[in-house]
Amino acid sequence: MKTDILNKRNIGISAHIDSGKTTLTERILFYCKKIHKMHEVKGKDGVGATMDSMELERERGITISSASTNVEWSEHSINIIDTPGHVDFTIEVERALRVLDGAILVLCSVGGVQSQTITVDRQLRRYDVPVLAFINKLDRVGANPIKVKNQLSENLSHNAVLMQFPIGLEDDLRGLVDLVRMKAVYFDGTDGENIRYEDIPADLINEARVRREEMLDAVSMFSDELMEAVLEDRVTEDQIKEAVRRGTIRRKLIPVFMGSAYKNKGIQLLLEAVVNYLPNPAEVENVAQAIEEEGKEVKLAADPDAPCVALAFKLEDSSYGQLTYIRIYQGSVRRGTELYNARTRKTFRVGRLIRMHADKMDDIEEAACGDIVVLFGIDCASGDTFTDPGLNLTMTSIYVPEPVISLALAPADSKSSSSMAKALNRFTKEDPTFRAHVDPESKQTIIQGMGELHLDVYVERMRREYKAEVQTGKPQVAYRETIGERASFDYTHKKQTGGAGQYAKVVGRIEPLAEGNFEFRNEIKGAKIPREFIPSCEKGFRHALEKGPTIGFPIIGIKVTLVDGLSHDVDSSDIAFQTAAREAFKQAYHRAKPFVLEPIMKVSVEGPAEFVGSIFGSLNQRRGIIVSSVEDGLFARVDAEVPLSEMFGYSNALRTLTQGKAEFTMEFLKYGKAPAHIAEALQNEYEEKKKN
Amino acid sequence: MVKTWLVKRSPLRILENALQGGLGKGNIAVLASRKGIGKTACLVHIALDRLFQDKPIIHVSYASRVDYIITWYEDIFKEIMKNRDAKAAAEIHDDLIRNRVIMNFKQDAARTERVLQSIEAMITAGKFAADTIIVDGYDFAAGTPEDLRKFREFAGKLGLELWFSASLRGEEPILDSKGFPLVLRPFLDEISVLITMVSRNDLVRLSLIKNKDAPAPGELPLKLDPRTLLIAE
Numbered sequence: 001m002k003t004d005i006l007n008k009r010n011i012g013i014s015a016h017i018d019s020g021k022t023t024l025t026e027r028i029l030f031y032c033k034k035i036h037k038m039h040e041v042k043g044k045d046g047v048g049a050t051m052d053s054m055e056l057e058r059e060r061g062i063t064i065s066s067a068s069t070n071v072e073w074s075e076h077s078i079n080i081i082d083t084p085g086h087v088d089f090t091i092e093v094e095r096a097l098r099v100l101d102g103a104i105l106v107l108c109s110v111g112g113v114q115s116q117t118i119t120v121d122r123q124l125r126r127y128d129v130p131v132l133a134f135i136n137k138l139d140r141v142g143a144n145p146i147k148v149k150n151q152l153s154e155n156l157s158h159n160a161v162l163m164q165f166p167i168g169l170e171d172d173l174r175g176l177v178d179l180v181r182m183k184a185v186y187f188d189g190t191d192g193e194n195i196r197y198e199d200i201p202a203d204l205i206n207e208a209r210v211r212r213e214e215m216l217d218a219v220s221m222f223s224d225e226l227m228e229a230v231l232e233d234r235v236t237e238d239q240i241k242e243a244v245r246r247g248t249i250r251r252k253l254i255p256v257f258m259g260s261a262y263k264n265k266g267i268q269l270l271l272e273a274v275v276n277y278l279p280n281p282a283e284v285e286n287v288a289q290a291i292e293e294e295g296k297e298v299k300l301a302a303d304p305d306a307p308c309v310a311l312a313f314k315l316e317d318s319s320y321g322q323l324t325y326i327r328i329y330q331g332s333v334r335r336g337t338e339l340y341n342a343r344t345r346k347t348f349r350v351g352r353l354i355r356m357h358a359d360k361m362d363d364i365e366e367a368a369c370g371d372i373v374v375l376f377g378i379d380c381a382s383g384d385t386f387t388d389p390g391l392n393l394t395m396t397s398i399y400v401p402e403p404v405i406s407l408a409l410a411p412a413d414s415k416s417s418s419s420m421a422k423a424l425n426r427f428t429k430e431d432p433t434f435r436a437h438v439d440p441e442s443k444q445t446i447i448q449g450m451g452e453l454h455l456d457v458y459v460e461r462m463r464r465e466y467k468a469e470v471q472t473g474k475p476q477v478a479y480r481e482t483i484g485e486r487a488s489f490d491y492t493h494k495k496q497t498g499g500a501g502q503y504a505k506v507v508g509r510i511e512p513l514a515e516g517n518f519e520f521r522n523e524i525k526g527a528k529i530p531r532e533f534i535p536s537c538e539k540g541f542r543h544a545l546e547k548g549p550t551i552g553f554p555i556i557g558i559k560v561t562l563v564d565g566l567s568h569d570v571d572s573s574d575i576a577f578q579t580a581a582r583e584a585f586k587q588a589y590h591r592a593k594p595f596v597l598e599p600i601m602k603v604s605v606e607g608p609a610e611f612v613g614s615i616f617g618s619l620n621q622r623r624g625i626i627v628s629s630v631e632d633g634l635f636a637r638v639d640a641e642v643p644l645s646e647m648f649g650y651s652n653a654l655r656t657l658t659q660g661k662a663e664f665t666m667e668f669l670k671y672g673k674a675p676a677h678i679a680e681a682l683q684n685e686y687e688e689k690k691k692n
Numbered sequence: 693m694v695k696t697w698l699v700k701r702s703p704l705r706i707l708e709n710a711l712q713g714g715l716g717k718g719n720i721a722v723l724a725s726r727k728g729i730g731k732t733a734c735l736v737h738i739a740l741d742r743l744f745q746d747k748p749i750i751h752v753s754y755a756s757r758v759d760y761i762i763t764w765y766e767d768i769f770k771e772i773m774k775n776r777d778a779k780a781a782a783e784i785h786d787d788l789i790r791n792r793v794i795m796n797f798k799q800d801a802a803r804t805e806r807v808l809q810s811i812e813a814m815i816t817a818g819k820f821a822a823d824t825i826i827v828d829g830y831d832f833a834a835g836t837p838e839d840l841r842k843f844r845e846f847a848g849k850l851g852l853e854l855w856f857s858a859s860l861r862g863e864e865p866i867l868d869s870k871g872f873p874l875v876l877r878p879f880l881d882e883i884s885v886l887i888t889m890v891s892r893n894d895l896v897r898l899s900l901i902k903n904k905d906a907p908a909p910g911e912l913p914l915k916l917d918p919r920t921l922l923i924a925e
Contacts, residue, residue, distance in 0.1 A: 154757070609802075612810050616818030626818055628758040628794040631810060632801050639758070 005282050005302055008370040009078045009274055010327070012096050014124060015106035016116040020136045024106055024261040025069075025080060030191065031267055032071035032078075068314070068325055068372045070355045073271045079372040095382065097127045099313045099327035099372065102248075102278030104270065105133045109143040109258070112635075113151040114606050116665055121156050130248050130279055133158075134270055135258040138166050139173045145258045158254045161218040162211055163244070164269070166258060167204065176259065176266055177204060179212045180240050185269065192264025216240070222247040241276050248277045281370030286329045288385070288393040291342060298393060300330040304368035307331050307388040308339065311395045312375075315382050315430045317465070324375040325356070326386065329395070333373065334366040339386040342394045352376040381429045403435055403448035404599045404644055404668050407455050408473030410444065419468040420445070427458050434458060448478070451666065452648060477599060477645045479682060480671055481548030482557040484593035486511035491584035492566070493576055501571035504529075504580035506537060507564035510588045517556040518545060529565040533577040537562060540581025549586060550594055551682040552689070556671070560585070596679035597671040599644040605654065607662025609636040614657040622646035623675075641669060645678070694780045695744045698772065703925050704741045706914055707887075710900055715855070715885055717823070718848035719904070720840070724858040724873045725889035726866070729896055731857040732756075733921035734889070735826050736768045738855055740788070748791040748822045750811060754799045755829030761794050771920045793820055799831055804839040808846045815850060827856045832875055840882040871901045871910070887912075894918060 015021040068081045081096045097103070103124055107117060124131055133152060135145040145166060152160035167184060168174040175186040177200055184201060188194040200208045216235065220227040223243035229235045247253030257273055259266015282302035288309055290296045300309055308331030316323040326333070333339065335353045340346070354361040354374040367373040380386075385394045411417035424436040424447070434455075435448040449455045452475055462468040488509040495502040506529070513519050520538045529537070541560045548555040567577075603624065605615050609631050615638050619626055624642035647666060654662050674682075708714050715721050723731050739749045753761050769788065773781040793814060797807050814820050827843075847854045860866045860873050867873055871888060872880075886902035896916035900908050917924045 609806065609810070613813030613817040616814050616820075620817070620819045625790055626793050626814070626820065627789070628796065629810065629814070630758060630796040631806070632798050634801075636810075 005304070005368070005370045006280050007076045008281055009076060009278055010081070010099060010101045010281060010370065010372055011078060011274055011278055012081045012100040012103040012129070013106060014097075014103050014120045016108065016111065016114050016120070020108065020261050021106045024104075024134070024136060024267070027261045027264065027267045028080065028271060029069065029071060031193065031271060032073050068356055068374075070372070074275060076275045078271075078274060081372070095313050097123055097129055099311065100127070100129055101281055101284045101370075102130045102132070102274070104274070105131050105254075107133060107135050107148050107152075108140075109135045109137045109145050109148055110140050112144075112148040113155045114635075114637075114663075118156065118604070121158075125251075128251060130251055130277075131254050132248065132270070132273055132277060133160060133254050133256045134266075135256065136261055138169060138258055138265070139171070139260040139263045141170050143169050143173075145169075145256075149256050152254060152256065159218065159247075159252060160254045160256050161215050161244075163215065163255045163273070164258055164266070165207065165211055167201065173260060173263060173265060176269065177208050177211075178269065179208065179215050180237055182208065182212060187265045187268075192267070195268055218253065219243045219247060222250075222253065245277045249279045249283060281329075286395075288329070288395050291392045291394055300369075302369050303330065304332045306369075307391050308333055308386070309388075309391065309393055309395070310339070310386045312378075312380050312382060312384045312386065315380075315426075317426060321377045322379070323354075324378045324380060326373060326375060328367055328369050328371050328373070330369050331388065332366055332368040333375075333386075335364075338389055340389040340391070341380055342385040342387060342392065343381070344384070347389050348378055350375060383432060402478075402668070403433060403450060404478050404601075405451060405455065406446050406448040406476045406478060407459075408439075408442075408444045408446055408476070409459070410471045410473075412469035412471060416468040416470060419466040420462060420470055423458075423462045423466040423468055427461070444473070450668075453651075475648060479551060479553040479599075479674070480597040481550050481553055481555045481594055482597055482671075483510065483512055483555075483589065484595055485591075487588040487592035489584040489588035491580055491587055493580035493583060495576075496571065501568075502573065502576040502579070503566075503568035503571035504533070504573075504576040505566035506562060506577070506580045506584045508560065508562040508584070510585065510592055511559050511561070513557045513559040517558070518542065519559040521559070521561045523561055523563050524565060529562075529567055529577070530572070533567065533572065533574065534562075536574045536577035537565075537581040540578035541585055543578065544582045544585035544589075548594070549589060550686070551596055551679070552686045553596075555589075555594075556597070596674040596682060598674040598678065600641050600669050600672040601644050601647060601666040602669040603640045603642045603647070603664055603666045605638045605640070605662055605664040607636060607658050609634060611658040611662055612636045612638065615654075615662060618650070618653060618657055622650070641672075642666075643672070643674070644668075694776065695746075695784060698744045699741065702741050702744075703914060703923050704738060706925065707898075707900075707912065707923075710909060710912055711885060711903060712906060715853045716904070717851040717853060718844070719884035720844050720847060720854045720856060720882055721885035721887065722856045722858050722876065722879075722883050723887050723889065724860055724876060725896075726860050726891075729889050729891055730916045730918075730921055731859070731889065732764055732828055733768060734898075734916065734923055735828055735855055735857055736764045737772075737923050739792070739824070739826050740765070740768060740772065742824045743788045743791050744784070746787070746791065747824060748793075748820055749824045749826060750814060750820070750822045751792060751794045751826045751828065752807070752811065753794065753796050753828050754831065756796075758794050758796055761796075761828075765792070768921065771922050793818075793822070799829075799834060804835075804842050808842060812846070812850065823851065824853045824855065827854060830856055830858070832858050832879065833861070837878045837882060840879050844882045871899060889916065898923070 013021050013025055068079055071078050071080060081100060135148050137143060138145060149160050149162055152158045163179055164176045166173060166176055175184055178185050183197040184199065186196045186198065188196050216230050219240060220230050220243060223246060226239045226243045229239050244255050248255060255277055257270050261267060286300045287297045288300055290298050310326045310328045310333060312324050312326050314325035333350060333353060335350055338347050338349055353364050353367060355364050356374050387393055411420045427434050428436055433450050437446055439446050447455060459470060459472055462470055486509055490507045492505040493502060520541060522534050545555040545558060607615060612629060616626060619640045619642060622642050623646050624640040627639045627641060629636060629638045654664060723734055725731055739751060742749050751761060795810060815822055843854060858876060860875060883902060884904045888899050888901055889896050897911055898914040899911045902908055913925055914923055
C-alpha cells in the first residue's frame with residue numbers, strides 16, 4: 001500500500017505501567033481490524049496481548065521492548081510504537097520517542113498523574129512530541145477524569161482541555177459526550193464496534209454547554225477564525241478541529257480524551273483524534289548532521305523522491321535472523337536497492353522489506369519517508385543511520401545516560417559461556433545503556449546498566465532466550481574519585497641507563513572542575529615542550545584518570561594546566577612524556593585533597609497518604625534527603641535524593657512497608673561526596689584487592 | 693564563619709529583639725498582608741535565617757507547587773549571598789537543602805489532622821528534627837479556629853515554632869482600629885504574634901500588632917525592600 005505522507009501517523013503510547021496501555025493498544029489493533037479476537041495483558045485466556053511479544057514480558061505483565069505495528073484507520077496509515085513504561089528501561093522509551101511524531105499519554109482515571117507519568121511527560125517534552133491525553137479505566141471504582149485533567153494542568157503545567165466527558169462512571173459508564181460534535185456517543189455491540197450518536201441526555205446538557213464553552217475558550221487561542229466564529233456564535237466542527245490541531249502540534253495544548261479500553265468505550269474516538277490532531281510526518285521538522293562538516297545541521301525534506309535518510313532505532317532477534325526497525329525520514333527505501341551505513345561506512349543491499357504487526361509481517365516492495373518498516377538480516381547497531389550511497393549524514397545521536405551500576409557475570413559451564421557471549425553481543429547492540437566488558441585485572445565479565453531491575457531483566461533473558469546459565473556477583477555501584485583543592489606538580493622523568501634514554505619534565509597544576517570530567521590546557525610559553533609531545537602529555541593525564549589511586553575507580557572533575565616543562569633533543573619521546581604526565585598527576589593528586597564520589601539518585605515514591613510515615617522512614621534509613629512531599633488527600637508523592645548504594649532491594653522493602661501499595665522510580669541525579677566511613681570501606685577493599 | 697556573620701548581621705535580629713528573644717516554642721506567629729505584598733518572601737527569609745543557624749525547617753505550602761517554592765528559596769538565597777564567595781555559597785547551599793523539607797497539601801483535600809500527622813511522621817519516622825515550621829498559603833477564611841487550635845497544640849506537643857502567612861482580601865477596611873486584621877479575629881486566642889505588612893509610598897512596612905502578652909510596639913524599624921524582596925532596616 002502506498003499512502004500519501006499526509007495520511008501517515010507515527011505515534012507512541014506512553015504511560016505509567018498500570019494505566020492499561022497494552023490493553024488500549026490491543027483494542028486499537030482490533031478496531032483497525034488487524035486482529036480478530038481481543039486479549040488482555042495478563043491474559044485470562046493465556047494468550048496474552050499481541051503487542052506483548054516477549055515471553056518475559058508476558059510473565060511479568062509488562063511491555064519491555066518497543067515493537068512497532070502498522071494499522072489503518074479511515075484511510076490513514078498509523079504506526080504504533082508501544083513504549084515501555086518502566087523507568088529502568090528508559091532508553092527504550094527515549095529511542096521510541098525519537099522516531100515518533102506524536103503520542104498518546106495514557107492516564108488511569110483513578111491513579112491519575114503518578115511519578116512515572118511525570119518521567120514519561122518529561123521525555124515527551126525533551127523530544128517536543130505533540131501529545132493527546134487519554135484517561136483510561138473510566139469503569140473503575142473511584143474513576144475521576146476531571147481530577148486527572150486538573151492534575152495534568154496543575155502537576156504537569158499542561159494546557160489540558162477536555163474534549164469529552166463521561167456519561168455515567170464506574171459500573172454505570174454508558175458512553176461519552178463529544179464536545180466538538182455536541183452529541184452523546186454510545187458504543188454498541190459485543191465489542192463496542194458500533195458507534196451510535198444521540199442527542200445529549202437532558203440532565204447533562206447544561207454541563208455539556210459549560211464544558212464546551214471552556215473548551216472553545218482554550219482552543220480559540222489558536223485560531224483567529226475560530227475566535228471570531230465564537231463571538232458571532234457560528235462555530236463549525238472543522239474550525240474547532242483546525243484550532244485544536246494547531247495548538248496540539250505546537251505543543252501548546254493537550255486535548256483530553258477518555259474511555260475504557262477494557263469496556264470497549266471511547267477507542268474509535270481516540271483513533272479519530274490521532275488522525276485529526278496529531279501531526280503527519282511532513283509537519284515535523286527533522287534534522288540530520290553532516291559528518292564531514294563538523295555536524296552542521298541539515299534539514300530533511302519529507303519528500304519520497306529525495307535521497308534516502310533513515311534511522312535504525314530498534315533491533316530484534318527472530319527466527320529469521322536480526323530484524324532492524326527503521327524510520328525513514330527522507331526519500332524512499334526499495335527492495336533490492338543499496339543503502340549506506342554512515343557509522344560502518346559500508347554499503348548493503350536491502351533484501352526483504354517488511355511492514356510489521358506485533359508477531360506477523362507483510363512483505364512490501366518499497367516504503368517512503370514517514371514510514372516505519374523492518375529490514376531483514378542487516379548487520380548494524382541500534383542508532384545507526386542509513387542513507388543513499390553518496391550522502392554522508394547522521395541523525396542526531398540519541399541521548400544516552402551513563403550507566404550507574406555494574407554486575408560481574410560468570411558462565412556456569414562452557415556451553416553457557418559461548419551463549420552468554422552471543423547474548424551480550426546482542427543486548428549491547430540493542431540497548432546503548434547496557435554495556436559489557438571484561439575487566440583486565442579480574443578477567444571477569446562486567447555488565448553495566450541503569451538500575452538493578454535493568455540488569456536483572458538481561459540476566460533473565462540470557463537464561464530464557466539464550467539458555468545461558470550465569471552466576472552473578474553483587475551489584476556494584478559506579479563510584480568515582482575527585483579532588484577538593486588545587487595542587488601543583490613538577491615532575492621529571494629520567495631514565496638514562498643503557499640503550500635509548502627517556503627524558504621528560506612537566507610542570508603545572510591540577511584543580512577541581514565544576515562541569516565535566518576532564519579539561520586540559522597548555523599554557524607553556526615558548527617551545528619548552530615540543531609541540532608534538534603536548535598530546536602525549538594529555539594522553540598521559542587521561543590515562544592517570546582511568547583508575548584513581550584511592551579506590552581504583554575513574555577520576556572525574558579535573559582540570560589540568562601545563563605551565564612549564566623541559567625536553568631533551570635525543571631522549572624525549574611520546575612515551576617519556578606520557579609517563580611523566582602520569583607520574584606528575586599521581587604526585588599532585590595526593591596533595592589535592594582527593595575524595596570519593598557516589599552516584600546520588602533522584603527517587604520518587606508514590607503511594608496512599610496513610611503510608612507517608614513509612615516512606616519517610618525508609619528513605620531516611622537509606623541516607624536519603626527528603627526534598628519534598630506532596631499530598632492531595634488520598635495520594636502522596638515523596639521526592640528524595642538517595643545514594644544508589646542504599647537503594648538495593650528497595651522495591652521489596654517498600655512493598656513490605658506499604659502492603660504493596662506504593663511504588664517508586666529513580667534516575668541518576670548527580671555525583672555526591674561519599675561519607676567518610678563508606679570511602680574508608682571502599683579504600684580498604686581496594687587495598688585488599690591489590691594485595692591479592 | 694560566613695553563616696555566623698549572616699546570622700549576626702541579619703535584620704531579623706531586630707524582629708527577634710522586639711519579640712524578647714524570638715517567637716518561642718509552642719507559639720504561632722502570623723504574617724498578614726494583602727496579596728502580592730511579599731509574605732512568602734518574608735517567610736522564606738525567616739526560614740533561611742533558621743537554616744543559616746543549622747536549624748532544620750519544614751516548609752508547608754497549601755498553595756504553591758514544590759518547584760515554585762524552591763525557586764523562592766533560590767532567589768532569596770541568591771540575594772542574601774550576593775557579592776559573596778561562590779565556593780562558600782555553594783557549601784552553605786548544600787547544607788540548606790539537607791535541612792529543608794517542603795511539604796505540599798491541598799487545604800480542601802487534606803484535613804488538618806492529616807496534615808499534622810504527616811508533619812509528625814516527617815519529624816519522627818523521617819528523623820527530621822525540625823523546630824520551625826513555615827506554613828504558607830493557608831486560607832484562614834476557609835479554616836476554623838478549631839483547626840488553628842490543633843496546630844497550636846501540635847506546636848506545643850513537639851516544641852515547634854509555627855510561622856503562618858495570612859492573605860487579607862476584600863474591600864477596605866481589612867484592619868480594625870488597632871490594626872488587627874478582621875479576618876483573623878476569630879483566631880485571636882491561638883495567635884501569639886501577629887505582624888502586618890502594609891505598602892505605603894512604595895515601601896512595605898512591618899508592624900508588630902500582637903506581641904505575646906507584652907505590649908505591641910506597632911510599626912517596626914523594618915521594611916521589605918521592593919527590589920530584593922529582603923527584609924531590611
